Amino acid sequence: MSAEELGFDPSIKKKKKSKDVAPVSADSETTTVASTEDDDLFSGLKKKKKKSKDKKDTSEEPSADVTDDLSESFEGMKLKKKKKKKVVAADIDEFEKQLQDAGIDESIVNETSKKSDLIPYSQLLDRFYGILKEKNPELAGGQQQKLKIPPPEVLRDGNKKTIFANVQQISQVLQRNPSHLIQYLFAELGTSGSIDGEQRLIIKGRFQSKNIEGVLRRYIQEYVICRTCKSMNTELKREAANRLHFIVCKACGSTKSVTSIRTGFTANVGAMKKKRV
Amino acid sequence: MSNIENLKSFDPFADTGDDETELTNYIHIRIQQRNGRKTLTTVQGLPDEYDLKKILKVIKKDFACNGNIVKDEELGEVIQLQGDQRLKVMEFMVEALGVKKKNIKIHGF
Numbered sequence: 535m536s537a538e539e540l541g542f543d544p545s546i547k548k549k550k551k552s553k554d555v556a557p558v559s560a561d562s563e564t565t566t567v568a569s570t571e572d573d574d575l576f577s578g579l580k581k582k583k584k585k586s587k588d589k590k591d592t593s594e595e596p597s598a599d600v601t602d603d604l605s606e607s608f609e610g611m612k613l614k615k616k617k618k619k620k621v622v623a624a625d626i627d628e629f630e631k632q633l634q635d636a637g638i639d640e641s642i643v644n645e646t647s648k649k650s651d652l653i654p655y656s657q658l659l660d661r662f663y664g665i666l667k668e669k670n671p672e673l674a675g676g677q678q679q680k681l682k683i684p685p686p687e688v689l690r691d692g693n694k695k696t697i698f699a700n701v702q703q704i705s706q707v708l709q710r711n712p713s714h715l716i717q718y719l720f721a722e723l724g725t726s727g728s729i730d731g732e733q734r735l736i737i738k739g740r741f742q743s744k745n746i747e748g749v750l751r752r753y754i755q756e757y758v759i760c761r762t763c764k765s766m767n768t769e770l771k772r773e774a775a776n777r778l779h780f781i782v783c784k785a786c787g788s789t790k791s792v793t794s795i796r797t798g799f800t801a802n803v804g805a806m807k808k809k810r811v
Numbered sequence: 812m813s814n815i816e817n818l819k820s821f822d823p824f825a826d827t828g829d830d831e832t833e834l835t836n837y838i839h840i841r842i843q844q845r846n847g848r849k850t851l852t853t854v855q856g857l858p859d860e861y862d863l864k865k866i867l868k869v870i871k872k873d874f875a876c877n878g879n880i881v882k883d884e885e886l887g888e889v890i891q892l893q894g895d896q897r898l899k900v901m902e903f904m905v906e907a908l909g910v911k912k913k914n915i916k917i918h919g920f
Contacts, residue, residue, distance in 0.1 A: 722918050722919060723920060724841055724843040725844065739844040740844065741920060748920055798886070799841070799881075799883055799889045
């Protein structure tokens, strides 16, 4: 995963997937229309059957079963769209048989069932995906809701200090402890700093917004993104027993250990150097 | 049974070869801000088999910068260079020293 796909606001790069999605959604109007037709057809069918049943009271047990089955499948349809296609396709044949058994006039029924057969597969598929996307966006093609990370607000405080205004907000979006993020920032930038009264981070040294952004990207890649599923919905947990940090993914449930933040070598510069010597 | 070739073709528990547990000693290249626009580049964690003095000599000439070797108690010898030489140092390491790129980590902004 390249750094550009990390989901920062300024570089609004759409994922490839979103392109694929577009044509389908454009078709959604037609599909919804088709779907309503579809439902109407079936509901009509059901009513007709009941009427016919009323007419002929002669041992209609099979047909009654069928209606029950169908109505059940219709109710289930609204919840589980996936099943619906299979169930209907399979049921229509059975249904017709049982209708014949019941001795119901087939001419009307046949008409409707033929119509329903005529709905092209692609349309049904479109409809299925449309509904699935509406109700269960997570299942539809794995299109994840992209985490929007606000761009870092970086101000200059005088000549030698930099204010990073929205650390708290960013760490909240990333579901990380702000102190962890700050620790990483300081280690990477090789400086120190403090937090002021308004929960802003004051960094010693001059840094620009893009500099901080680059470091943030690396932080996200190292400590936020799940290595297994690339999800950003993760948690950083510290195991008390072995003092290791683990990324726990909330999407796929995987855990992976991450290295602790190390400051590394920092040279003493300027006044400090003179003091030491 | 052991004659059946199909059954002994694959051992799922065998090592896959790319073992990530192998300790890779990263070379860290960092940058530090000094007064004003000036910066300092530090190279930490070079393997012992390299002669730091010679490397420094070549680097100083190639990059037209000054530099020195600092001895740190924990981290061993560290090369310090004047200015932002991070990318140049990395290229140099890969080409002249034959260090693998994945073993180099560049820090800083």
